[in-house]
Amino acid sequence: MTDSVISDSVLGRMYGPRGWTMLAAAAVVMLVALPVFSLAVAQTSSFHLSAYWVTLIGKIMCYAIVAIAMDLIWGYTGILSLGHGLFFALGGYAFGMYLMREIGREGQYQADLPDFMVFLDWKQLPWQWWNSDQFWWCALLALAVPGLLAYVFGYLAFRSRVKGVYFSIITQALSFAAMLLFFRNDTGFGGNNGFTDFKRVLGFSVTSPETRISLFMITAAILLGTLVLARFVVTSRFGRILTAIRDAEARVAFCGYNTLHYKLAIWTLSAVLCGIAGALYVPQVGIINPSEMSPANSIEIAIWVAVGGRGTLVGPLIGAGLVNGAKSVFTQILPEYWLFALGAIFILVTLFLPQGVVGLLAQVRKRPR
Amino acid sequence: MRKILLTLFLLAVVCARPAAALDAAAVAKLATGEGDEKTNAIAALIAEGDPRALVILEALGAGELQTAGNRVFIVKDGKATDAITGANIASIPPGAEDVVVNNRLRGVVQAALAAASLMSADRSMRLAAAKELAAGADPAVLPLVTKAFEKETDPEVRSLLAQMTATAQLKSGAPEERIAAIRTLAKSQSGNTRTILASVLETEKDDVVKAELQRSLREIDGRLAWHQRAGLAFAGISLGSILLLAALGLAITYGLMGVINMAHGELIMIGAYTTYAVQNLFRGYAPGAFDWYLAAAVPAAFCVSAIVGMVLERGVIRWLYGRPLETLLATWGISLMLIQGMRTLFGAQNVQVVNPAFMSGGIEVFSDIVLPWNRIVIIVFAFAVLAAMWLMLERTRLGLFVRGVTQNRAMASCVGVPTTRVDTWAFGLGSGIAGLAGCALSQIGNVGPDLGQSYIVDSFLVVVFGGVGQLAGTVYAALILGLTNKLLESWSGAVIAKIAVLVFIIIFIQLRPQGMFALRGRAVEAG
Numbered sequence: 096m097t098d099s100v101i102s103d104s105v106l107g108r109m110y111g112p113r114g115w116t117m118l119a120a121a122a123v124v125m126l127v128a129l130p131v132f133s134l135a136v137a138q139t140s141s142f143h144l145s146a147y148w149v150t151l152i153g154k155i156m157c158y159a160i161v162a163i164a165m166d167l168i169w170g171y172t173g174i175l176s177l178g179h180g181l182f183f184a185l186g187g188y189a190f191g192m193y194l195m196r197e198i199g200r201e202g203q204y205q206a207d208l209p210d211f212m213v214f215l216d217w218k219q220l221p222w223q224w225w226n227s228d229q230f231w232w233c234a235l236l237a238l239a240v241p242g243l244l245a246y247v248f249g250y251l252a253f254r255s256r257v258k259g260v261y262f263s264i265i266t267q268a269l270s271f272a273a274m275l276l277f278f279r280n281d282t283g284f285g286g287n288n289g290f291t292d293f294k295r296v297l298g299f300s301v302t303s304p305e306t307r308i309s310l311f312m313i314t315a316a317i318l319l320g321t322l323v324l325a326r327f328v329v330t331s332r333f334g335r336i337l338t339a340i341r342d343a344e345a346r347v348a349f350c351g352y353n354t355l356h357y358k359l360a361i362w363t364l365s366a367v368l369c370g371i372a373g374a375l376y377v378p379q380v381g382i383i384n385p386s387e388m389s390p391a392n393s394i395e396i397a398i399w400v401a402v403g404g405r406g407t408l409v410g411p412l413i414g415a416g417l418v419n420g421a422k423s424v425f426t427q428i429l430p431e432y433w434l435f436a437l438g439a440i441f442i443l444v445t446l447f448l449p450q451g452v453v454g455l456l457a458q459v460r461k462r463p464r
Numbered sequence: 465m466r467k468i469l470l471t472l473f474l475l476a477v478v479c480a481r482p483a484a485a486l487d488a489a490a491v492a493k494l495a496t497g498e499g500d501e502k503t504n505a506i507a508a509l510i511a512e513g514d515p516r517a518l519v520i521l522e523a524l525g526a527g528e529l530q531t532a533g534n535r536v537f538i539v540k541d542g543k544a545t546d547a548i549t550g551a552n553i554a555s556i557p558p559g560a561e562d563v564v565v566n567n568r569l570r571g572v573v574q575a576a577l578a579a580a581s582l583m584s585a586d587r588s589m590r591l592a593a594a595k596e597l598a599a600g601a602d603p604a605v606l607p608l609v610t611k612a613f614e615k616e617t618d619p620e621v622r623s624l625l626a627q628m629t630a631t632a633q634l635k636s637g638a639p640e641e642r643i644a645a646i647r648t649l650a651k652s653q654s655g656n657t658r659t660i661l662a663s664v665l666e667t668e669k670d671d672v673v674k675a676e677l678q679r680s681l682r683e684i685d686g687r688l689a690w691h692q693r694a695g696l697a698f699a700g701i702s703l704g705s706i707l708l709l710a711a712l713g714l715a716i717t718y719g720l721m722g723v724i725n726m727a728h729g730e731l732i733m734i735g736a737y738t739t740y741a742v743q744n745l746f747r748g749y750a751p752g753a754f755d756w757y758l759a760a761a762v763p764a765a766f767c768v769s770a771i772v773g774m775v776l777e778r779g780v781i782r783w784l785y786g787r788p789l790e791t792l793l794a795t796w797g798i799s800l801m802l803i804q805g806m807r808t809l810f811g812a813q814n815v816q817v818v819n820p821a822f823m824s825g826g827i828e829v830f831s832d833i834v835l836p837w838n839r840i841v842i843i844v845f846a847f848a849v850l851a852a853m854w855l856m857l858e859r860t861r862l863g864l865f866v867r868g869v870t871q872n873r874a875m876a877s878c879v880g881v882p883t884t885r886v887d888t889w890a891f892g893l894g895s896g897i898a899g900l901a902g903c904a905l906s907q908i909g910n911v912g913p914d915l916g917q918s919y920i921v922d923s924f925l926v927v928v929f930g931g932v933g934q935l936a937g938t939v940y941a942a943l944i945l946g947l948t949n950k951l952l953e954s955w956s957g958a959v960i961a962k963i964a965v966l967v968f969i970i971i972f973i974q975l976r977p978q979g980m981f982a983l984r985g986r987a988v989e990a991g
Contacts, residue, residue, distance in 0.1 A: 175789045251974045260724050260788045264924050265970050271921050272966035275959050390921065394726075394796050401793060434804035441797020445790040446783055 109326045118319065125315035130308045146307060150379055153311045155419045156318045157376040162399045162411030163325050164368035169397065170405035171329055172361050173341030174258070178248075178266030180393035181273050182241035182366040186373030187383040188277075189240055191290035192224060193233035194301075194378060198294045210292070211285045221283040230297060237374035238367050245366030246359065253358045258344075267390050277385035289384025296378050307379070314375045321368060325408050328361070337361055338406075395437075401444050404451025413452055488548055491520060495529065495536040495547075495563050502569055506576050518580055520547050525573040527565060532557040582612035587621070594624035627652045634664055643676050650680035658684050688832065695833045696954055697947070702839040704946025705846035706908075708939060709901035710919045711926035712846075712853060715938040716894035717773075719927050720870050723781055723891065724792045727799035728923065729916025731895045734772055735765035735902025736911045737806060740815050755820040758903075765903035766896040772802075773895020777888050785887075799916070806913040814912040823907060842904045849900055854935065856893065866890045925969050945969075 110118065129152070133144035161183055169175050195209040204213040208220065226232040248269060252262060280286035299306040328334045339347045340354050348354050377383045386392075395418070403414025418440065425433040448455060493505035509517040523529045523538040529547065530539050535557060536547040544553040565573070574596075581593035590612075597609065609632075613625040630645035649657045658681065665677045710732060717723050725731075739761040746757035776798060784791040819838050826836040857863035865886045868876040877883045905915065922945075930941030945965060952961035 175792070251971075255974045257973060260792065261928065261973070263789065263792060264928060265973055268921055268925060268966050268970055272963045272970075275963050275966075279959050391917075394793070397793060398797075431804070431808065434800045438797040438799075438801030438804070441800065442780055442794050445794040445797075446780065449790070 105327070108330050109323070118323070122315075122319055125319070126312050129315075130312060133308050133311075134304060146304065149304075149307050149311050151423060153307075153314050153379045154376065155416055156311075156314045157372045157379070158396075158399065158419055159412045159415040160314075160318055160321050160372035160375075161369050161396055162403070162415040163321050163408060164365040164372070165396050166400045166405060166408065166411040167325055167328065167337075167361055167368075168365040170400060170407070170410070171334065171341060172337045172358060173344075174358065174362070175260075175263045175397060176266050176362075176365070177263045177390060177393045177397070178270040179365070179369050179396050180390075181266075181270040181388050182245060182369035183373040183376070183392075183396075184273075184277075184383065184385070184387035185241045185244065186237040186370030187377040187387065188284055188290070188373075189236035189370070190233050190374035191293075191377045191383045192227040192236075192284075193230055194293040194296060195290050196224075196228040197296060197298075198292065201294050202292070209285070209290075211280075211288065215280055223283050234374065237370045241366040241370035241373075242363055246363045249359050249362040250355075253355050253362075267393065270388050270393055271390055274385050274388035277388060285384070287384065289382065290377070291382040291384075293378060293381055301378055301381065310375070310379050314379070317371060317375065321371075322408060322412070328364070329408065333357065333360075398437075398441055398444065400451075402440060402448075402451055404453030407451075407453045410451050410453040417452070491536050491548055494520070494524065495531045503572055506572055509576075516548070516550060518577065519550070521573050521577055521580075523547070524563060524565060525570060525577065527562060529563040530556075530560045531563060532560040536563075576608075579608040579612070582608065582625075583615075587618055590616070590618065590621050591624075594621050594628070597624075597628055623652065627657070631660055634660070639670050639673050642670075642673050646673070646676050646680050650683050658688065691830045691833050694829070696950055698833075698835055698839075700947035700950035701943065702843060702946070703950055704943035705843040706901075706905065707922055707926050707946050708942035709842070709846045709849060709904050710898075710923040711930075711938050711942055712849060713894040713897035713901065714923050714927045715930075715935055716853075716866075716897065717891055718924070719935075719938065720866065721887065721890055721894070722788070723785075724788050724795065725781070725894075726792055726796040726920060727776065727802060727916075728895075728898055729918075729920035730799045730802040731769045731773055731898035731916070732902040732905065732919055733806065733911075733913065733916040734802065735769045735899030736817070736906040736915055737810060737815070737902070738765040738768045738899065739903045739906040740810075740817050740911055743817055755822060758820055758823075758907075762900065762903055765899040767899075769899025769902065770892040770896030773898070774888050774892040776895075777891040781891070782884070782887070799920075803913045803916075810913075812913060814910040817906040817911050819907055838907045842908065845900075845904055849897060850935075850939065853893075853897060857935070862886070862889055862893075866893075921966075925966070928973065929969050 106115070129144055129149075132142055133149055136143045138145075161179060165176065165179050198209065200207065202210040202213075204210055206213045208217065212220070220227070248266075252265065257265065276282055277284055277289075278287060284290070293301050295301060296306065296310075299309075301307075329337070336347065336352060336357055340357060344354055373383075373387075399414040399418050400411045401414065402418055403412065404410030418437075421436065421440075422433060425436055444451065450457070490505045490508045493501050494509065497505055506521065509521065520529065520536075520538070523540070528538050528540050530537055530544075537544045537553055537557075537560075538547055539556060539560075544556045545551065546553055578593040578596045581589050582597075584590050584593070609625055609628050613622065613629065616622045616625060626648055630648040633641050633645040634649070646661065649661060661677055661681055661684070665674065665681070668674050668677060710729075713731070714725070714728050717725050717728065739758075742761040742764050743757050746754050746760070776795075780794055780798065781791060784794055823838040823841055826834040827840070828834050855863075857866060865876070865881050866889075868881055869883050869886050869890075873883055876886075901919075902915070905911075905919075909915075926941045926945060927938055929945065930937030930939070948968070949961050949965050952964050955961075956964070
């Protein structure tokens with residue numbers, strides 16, 4: 096009885112009973128088991144989750160949110176963005192402003208202004224920093240700035256029917272221009288060095304294990320929420336039109352849909368998700384600088400999605416985990432070979448794994464006995 | 465260098481005229497006199513025109529002149545000679561003291577030596593001397609300058625001498641003389657006349673002279689502004705030629721073939737490293753022919769990049785035709801591997817590529833604008849490459865095939881064009897041109913593994929801005945972007961200029977997408 100109610104409802108359309116169970120299991124692991132291993136298990140025990148792992152997994156979860164956002168726009172709508180690194184960094188910078196103000200007088204110069212402003216001999220906060228000591232305002236900015244930029248840029252681009260590779264190239268140019276802008280000291284965001292040396296978030300020390308695990312849990316919750324939201328979007332009518340746009344945009348338009356609105360909506364949503372991920376990333380990793388906006392970073396996001404499998408929602412999660420896990424291993428053991436490995440991933444995945452790891456698994460499962 | 469010339473000159477003079485007796489009193493004043501006495505003594509010695517006087521002045525300038533009682537002598541390398549007669553002295557007399565030379569006196573000595581060179585028979589020496597004197601003429605040498613001016617026939621040296629006289633007259637002399645001097649100076653091409661006139665304006669009392677000064681200053685400012693504009697235009701064309709070189713290869717691989725090659729920048733980098741390797745080979749095995757290493761480096765850079773490009777086309781890109789987004793990702797992967805490969809081979813540091821002798825230095829168009837030879841050579845080279853590429857596409861069989869395959873692949877194949885082989889050759893051609901760009905870039909900038917990264921965004925924008933599939937569009941776009949960038953740079957600084965150009969292109973593409981969607985080539989089939 097309950098089964099049929101679920102399967103007829105929105106929830107049922109999104110996942111079957113098995114899907115919901117697995118999602119709940121994941122939530123239990125991320126929100127209960129891992130925090131317990133980190134806080135309650137003794138440091139000497141082999142089950143203890145060290146600060147290194149908490150930060151690493153937290154970072155990868157932020158990347159996974161970006162990967163899901165990228166998958167929505169690339170995997171489902173067929174628009175390859177090379178500017179997602181920019182939206183991610185903008186979210187990070189917006190929240191970073193708040194973290195910089197939270198340092199208070201504990202900086203090197205013991206001044207009210209952030210250290211880099213004292214260093215530049217500025218006497219007061221520039222206008223961009225208005226109200227930046229308020230948590231809610233910076234959190235809002237982390238959503239609104241990437242969202243607005245994406246909305247305006249997307250409106251202009253989609254209205255002019257810029258698509259395919261051209262869209263990729265101009266998003267790359269946008270991200271490149273923003274990087275140059277943020278490298279300047281006069282822009283007011285710390286130039287080359289960006290923001291770092293954070294002390295507190297909402298009054299809690301950023302280095303304490305409790306704060307770290309709280310941030311970890313918030314990130315995990317938002318990641319799961321993103322996954323559910325994305326699933327809701329792609330299984331809805333709206334999502335099906337997106338897929339139709341990916342496969343044959345002209346036909347969708349001839350059927351009477353204004354594709355501009357659909358593309359613009361998913362593009363803006365995707366940018367906002369990146370902004371959230373950036374805002375979660377900065378307090379955990381402890382630094383944000385303009386190199387996050389470099390074209391290379393944005394392309395790397397695309398490869399996470401490609402490795403996992405485009406057009407599936409589990410794919411980006413797996414891809415972000417695999418590529419970034421490999422990156423951590425390589426940079427510790429063979430730092431000089433990481434670029435070879437990453438380059439090879441790019442080439443091999445595009446040549447031999449067009450559906451990614453998920454596609455490969457599905458193929459193996461389907462192969463006739 | 466000047467010293468050698470001067471010595472040669474002295475030798476020539478010594479040979480021409482037997483040494484005459486020198487005014488011993490002047491020499492003594494020079495050695496033992498106070499302040500102005502010394503200056504006057506220098507003037508007296510110079511006026512005699514005796515070659516021995518020059519030897520004494522040189523020694524004075526170099527701090528080799530010593531005195532003991534009434535004797536004046538020159539000590540060089542531990543050996544002493546009598547200053548007046550030039551006879552050797554067996555041992556340095558006891559109680560010998562250095563003749564003290566302060567900075568002002570050193571200036572006078574140098575000016576005097578330069579003034580003496582004005583009498584040289586060699587034109588280039590006279591010109592060098594006049595230029596040195598013009599920088600800051602001392603009134604002490606003025607009589608000599610006037611004397612030289614009367615004898616001088618060469619127009620360039622004459623104008624410099626006239627300017628010198630005018631500078632001296634500006635400081636003293638009657639109002640009419642001063643006005644005449646101002647007019648002479650205002651016509652001069654030299655960069656420092658403006659400073660001279662401006663400094664005079666501050667102290668000038670006479671209203672008529674003052675008005676004349678202001679008028680002349682305006683005239684000079686106007687001229688300097690034009691010089692600056694000319695310099696800016698040159699810088700813009702130079703940047704444009706570099707963008708053109710970087711984008712020409714893309715105009716083939718992306719513009720004609722429709723392949724998004726993100727590793728294009730790395731093909732440029734490979735060209736630059738090939739130049740570096742060829743340079744090292746020449747340095748090691750043929751140091752005599754080092755100045756000609758570019759003659760070997762240009763074809764080598766073309767071939768190496770072309771071969772790498774063809775291997776990439778056969779190995780990777782071929783399998784992704786018609787899937788531009790996948791091509792983009794795969795070629796990005798290739799570029800990462802090439803960058804790391806170069807780091808492993810040559811190290812992460814920048815390597816040093818030296819200009820051959822004929823490419824260092826520059827042409828001095830105006831005294832404040834110098835056009836470097838390496839940039840001029842690159843501008844010429846860029847247009848030579850453009851011409852060669854145009855001939856290749858329009859006049860050769862391969863070019864015909866490339867255009868044919870681009871326009872209608874199926875039809876070209878039907879009439880017997882080996883389309884897959886043409887793809888490989890065309891991609892090799894575009895890659896080779898990237899190698900040429902790298903060879904050119906190595907002459908003006910740093911060569912490092914990241915070299916290509918800084919050009920990839922720019923070169924794609926040039927091609928997109930110019931209109932895909934159009935060679936002429938690429939040329940215009942490169943020059944327009946280069947000039948715009950430099951103009952904005954002079955007005956707002958380099959980073960803002962770059963951002964402004966990027967934003968401009970983004971907006972331009974939004975407003976004129978038809979420029980980008982000139983549907984030609986494979987884009988038609990893919991669409």
